Amino acid sequence: MTESAVHVTPDRAEVLALVRSSPAYVAVHDKVGWVGIFGQEHVVEDPVGARPVRSQDSCALERFWDTFIAPNDIVFEVAQDWVDGFDVVRDATIVTTLAPGVVVRTPAHLIYQTGYEDGELKVRRMAAYWEPRPVYLQLMRPRRAYVVAAVSQFAHMFRTLGVVAALQFVGAARYVGRHRRRTLLTKLAVSGIRDVSKVIVSGNSVTASGTLDGAPVAVIADFAPRSRAFRSLKTYGDPA
Numbered sequence: 001m002t003e004s005a006v007h008v009t010p011d012r013a014e015v016l017a018l019v020r021s022s023p024a025y026v027a028v029h030d031k032v033g034w035v036g037i038f039g040q041e042h043v044v045e046d047p048v049g050a051r052p053v054r055s056q057d058s059c060a061l062e063r064f065w066d067t068f069i070a071p072n073d074i075v076f077e078v079a080q081d082w083v084d085g086f087d088v089v090r091d092a093t094i095v096t097t098l099a100p101g102v103v104v105r106t107p108a109h110l111i112y113q114t115g116y117e118d119g120e121l122k123v124r125r126m127a128a129y130w131e132p133r134p135v136y137l138q139l140m141r142p143r144r145a146y147v148v149a150a151v152s153q154f155a156h157m158f159r160t161l162g163v164v165a166a167l168q169f170v171g172a173a174r175y176v177g178r179h180r181r182r183t184l185l186t187k188l189a190v191s192g193i194r195d196v197s198k199v200i201v202s203g204n205s206v207t208a209s210g211t212l213d214g215a216p217v218a219v220i221a222d223f224a225p226r227s228r229a230f231r232s233l234k235t236y237g238d239p240a
Helices: 012-028 031-036 060-069 132-139 144-161 163-172 180-191
Strands: 040-045 073-085 088-098 102-117 122-127 193-202 203-210 215-221 230-236
Touching: 012 031, 012 073, 012 088, 012 102, 012 122, 031 060, 040 060, 040 102, 040 193, 060 144, 073 215, 088 144, 088 215, 102 132, 102 144, 102 215, 122 193, 132 144, 180 193, 180 203, 180 215, 180 230
Parallel strands: 040 122
Antiparallel strands: 073 088, 088 102, 102 122, 193 203, 203 215, 215 230
């Protein structure tokens, strides 16, 4: 039995503090602090649909930091947090400043799944749902600063990750979710979820923010591969 199973009722404040420490470490470029919030067994999907970062791959988490966080200034604008036991879902916009001062805004839903490890709360899975294509398009402007930023970021990614992993990351930009988006929107309407303000297609998942009975909620729907059939669908309705 894991320690998470023993701690039937997680400490809500502790879970929130751990999750909120992640962007705090990112903002001050504290690599050691950020890596330290993850458990010995962990997975990072950023974005969902790209090749996951797994603890089984030596130094994969450090390479992820060196590739996407170290060269940039990143701020998280959080609109809402929802807590579900050991899990926290965030409705956020990730604001990234790339050299030479180009700013990219990425609408996202994030889920942090945590658990106790040797008595200490750690992140076991972090999944970031965002759409790469709109982000890339923000860099495709005919101005020198944007060209320099795009070329520098992609060159750095290929150097740090290697050709195969970099191509897999870029491949996550393909958009295959139009029908799934409609399927989820229909399901939300039937379920009484209104005021849908953000819908994101990421890999085989579609996420959304909305309201249910006037209260803010987040929805994460996972679809079967190459299908519009739901594999799972969960609504998070306990705002922090």
